[in-house]
Each structure stands twice: as structure tokens, then as C-alpha cells.
Amino acid sequence: MSLEPWDEVRTALHVARNGTVSAAANALGVHHATVIRHIDALEDRISVKLFQRHARGYTPTEAGRALFDVAQETEQRFDQLEAQLKAMQEGISGPLIITTIPELSEVLLPWVASLSANHPALEPCLRTEERVLRLEYAEAHIAIRAGAQPQEPDNVVQSLGTLPVALFASAAYLDRHGQPSDDDGLRAHAFVAADGSASRAPFEQWLKSEGHRIAFRSNDHATRMAAIRAGLGLGFAPRAGCMADMIEVMPPRPDWQSALWLVTHVDLHRSPKVQAATRSVRSFFQDMLPG
Numbered sequence: 001m002s003l004e005p006w007d008e009v010r011t012a013l014h015v016a017r018n019g020t021v022s023a024a025a026n027a028l029g030v031h032h033a034t035v036i037r038h039i040d041a042l043e044d045r046i047s048v049k050l051f052q053r054h055a056r057g058y059t060p061t062e063a064g065r066a067l068f069d070v071a072q073e074t075e076q077r078f079d080q081l082e083a084q085l086k087a088m089q090e091g092i093s094g095p096l097i098i099t100t101i102p103e104l105s106e107v108l109l110p111w112v113a114s115l116s117a118n119h120p121a122l123e124p125c126l127r128t129e130e131r132v133l134r135l136e137y138a139e140a141h142i143a144i145r146a147g148a149q150p151q152e153p154d155n156v157v158q159s160l161g162t163l164p165v166a167l168f169a170s171a172a173y174l175d176r177h178g179q180p181s182d183d184d185g186l187r188a189h190a191f192v193a194a195d196g197s198a199s200r201a202p203f204e205q206w207l208k209s210e211g212h213r214i215a216f217r218s219n220d221h222a223t224r225m226a227a228i229r230a231g232l233g234l235g236f237a238p239r240a241g242c243m244a245d246m247i248e249v250m251p252p253r254p255d256w257q258s259a260l261w262l263v264t265h266v267d268l269h270r271s272p273k274v275q276a277a278t279r280s281v282r283s284f285f286q287d288m289l290p291g
Contacts, residue, residue, distance in 0.1 A: 005045070006074075011038035012050055013071045016064060020057035092273045093121035099140040102128040102221035103201070107163075107240045108144065111284040128221075130196075135265040141274055142168060143282065146258040147200070156269045160260035160282065161289040164239045164252035165203050171247055173231035179249060183210075186250075192214035192227045192235035203236040203256040240288055260285065 014024040015035060039058075041076060043050055052063035060068060096115075105128045112124050133139040136154060143150075151165040159202050169179075180186045191212050194204050196219040207214075215233040218224050226233035228246065237243050239252055262281060268274050 005042070005135050006078075008038040008042040008045070009067070009071050010039075010075065011035055012042055012064070012077065013068050015039060015051065016060045016068045034060070036180045045102075090118045091121065092226050092276045094273065095123045095125060096142070096273055096277055097125045097140040098142045098144065098277070099128060099129065099133040100129065100144040101146055103238060104128070104144060104146065104163075105221070107238050108281075111281055114284070115277060115280050116278070119273075122273060122277075132221075135263065135268075141264070141268055142277055142281070143263040145263055147262045150261055150263050152263075154266045156264045156266055158262045158278070158282070160262050160285045162257045163260050164290065165236050165256040165258070166239045166248050166252045167234055167250040168228055168237050168246040169234045169249050169257075170229050170231045170245075171230075173233065174247060174249075176231070179247075182266045186210075186234070187210060189213075190233035192216045192218075192233045193226050194224065201236075202258055206255050207236075208219075 011024065011028060011030075011034070012111060014193050015021060018024045018027060021032045021035045023229070025035045028035070039051065048063045048067075049061055050067060051060055052057040068132070096106070098112070105126060108126060112126060116122060116124060126134065127140060132145070132222055133143065135141075135143060144160070147164060149159075156240060180189060189212070191207060191214050193199070193207055193214045193216070194201065195217040199205075208255060214226075216227045218227065227233070227239065228237070236256065237246070239248070264274055264278060269278075
């Protein structure tokens with residue numbers, strides 16, 4: 001049995017509710033002949049009589065009542081889905097998945113808090129992964145990426161500027177080893193460094209090219225930040241991050257910084273919630289980043 005043609009089922013449901021073909025036709029805004037054709041086609045399709053016809057109109061059979069109970073639930077679900085889709089299309093609400101690299105998670109949290117305050121119906125989710133999530137597969141609504149300009153087709157790519165990266169250390173580490181004043185002084189110090197794919201960052205490439213001693217490695221950004229705070233060595237972090245408890249050993253340099261990119265998929269780019277989020281994040285980075 002196939003119930004694929006929903007229009008026929010819906011027409012029969014209106015006949016059951018209204019009791020006559022003419023009343024159902026008025027409710028649906030169609031000709032009464034269309035209503036009769038739908039009912040006849042549906043009964044032929046499922047080989048079951050859904051109505052008893054009489055002078056006063058149509059009365060559902062037992063099979064008809066069973067079908068209409070299910071059809072009514074289905075209609076309610078369609079109505080709910082229609083409202084949900086309309087809210088998603090027209091409103092700034094619902095889930096908003098933002099993907100970025102782990103190094104930017106602390107940088108972005110103040111923006112996420114501001115976005116939530118301005119649009120309380122939004123449900124932001126910040127996914128921090130080294131893997132590049134696929135916007136074309138709806139793995140995220142917005143991506144904030146660092147490094148080379150993204151080149152995936154069907155994406156809208158906008159520059160957010162460059163992220164200043166500085167060299168930090170804990171007070172305890174500097175008490176034990178002293179604070180370097182120049183590049184030559186750095187050679188006497190140990191460093192906390194990335195392992196794996198995170199080592200492609202410009203500051204990690206600089207560290208590798210300079211041949212400095214690595215005291216600790218981790219593929220996890222939070223673990224590296226904890227290692228710097230624990231005094232295992234000097235380490236790099238965005239100046240805009242939550243490093244207030246650390247001491248800036250050396251200020252940002254051009255060869256340590258990364259270009260930042262805002263990426264959205266063309267199919268979602270103009271949806272209200274994505275537009276609200278992209279406007280907000282561009283403003284956030286304009287205020288945060290130098291010149």
C-alpha cells in the first residue's frame with residue numbers, strides 16, 4: 001500500500017472533518033470535482049473504502065477513521081515543520097554552528113557571548129577542530145579559519161584581518177630562568193610547541209626554523225596553554241586570547257601572525273541568522289585587531 005500522494009490523503013481528511021464534498025472543497029479552495037477525484041483515486045490506490053456515501057454527505061468507515069487518525073497527526077507535523085522552516089528562514093533563531101581552530105576558541109568566546117545577548121533565540125555551538133568541517137555538507141553554518149585563503153567552491157570568503165600572536169611565559173618560569181630581551185636570549189630557553197597538524201602555524205614554523213629547544217609538545221591547544229601556565233617553557237598564543245595571567249615575553253611579529261578568514265556557504269550566506277552572525281563577527285574583529 002502506498003500513501004505517497006499526500007494531497008489525496010489531505011483532501012480525504014477534510015471531507016471527514018467537514019462531512020460533505022462541497023464543504024471540504026471550500027476549506028481547501030478547490031473545485032468539488034477535485035475532491036471527488038482525490039477520494040476515488042485514494043480508495044483505488046489502497047483498495048479500501050474510506051467513506052460511506054449517503055444523501056447527507058460522507059461518513060468515514062472504520063478503515064477511514066484509522067487512516068484519518070494517522071493523517072491528522074501527520075498534518076500537525078507538517079504544520080509544525082512549516083512553522084519551523086519559516087522561522088529558520090525568516091528569524092534569527094535556532095542552532096548556529098561555528099567552526100574554527102582550537103587556538104581561536106578563547107578569542108571568539110566574547111563575540112559568542114555578545115551574539116547570544118543580542119539574539120537570545122540563537123543557540124550557538126562552537127566546534128573547535130583541526131579538521132576542516134565541510135560547509136557544503138552542512139557540518140557548520142560559519143567557519144573562521146586561519147592561514148591561506150580558503151579555496152573551496154561555492155563558499156563566500158571574507159577577510160577578517162590578521163591575528164597578532166605573541167610569546168608568553170608564566171611568572172614562575174621567568175623567576176627561574178629570567179626574561180629574554182632579544183632573539184639571542186631566546187636560545188637559552190625552552191619552548192612549548194605543537195605536535196601534528198597544529199605545527200603548520202606560522203609561529204610554529206618559525207620556531208622550527210630557529211632550532212630552539214622544545215621542552216614539551218602536545219597536539220591539543222588547551223594542553224599547550226596549561227603547559228605554559230605550569231612553567232614548562234615559553235609558548236605562543238594570540239594576544240587577544242585569555243592570557244591575562246601570563247607575561248608577554250615578546251610582542252607580536254609579522255612572521256608569527258596568521259590571516260583570518262570568515263567562510264560561509266553560498267546557499268546559507270543570506271539567511272537571516274548567518275547574516276546576523278557574519279555582521280557581528282566582522283565588527284568584533286574590526287574592534288579587536290589593530291589597524
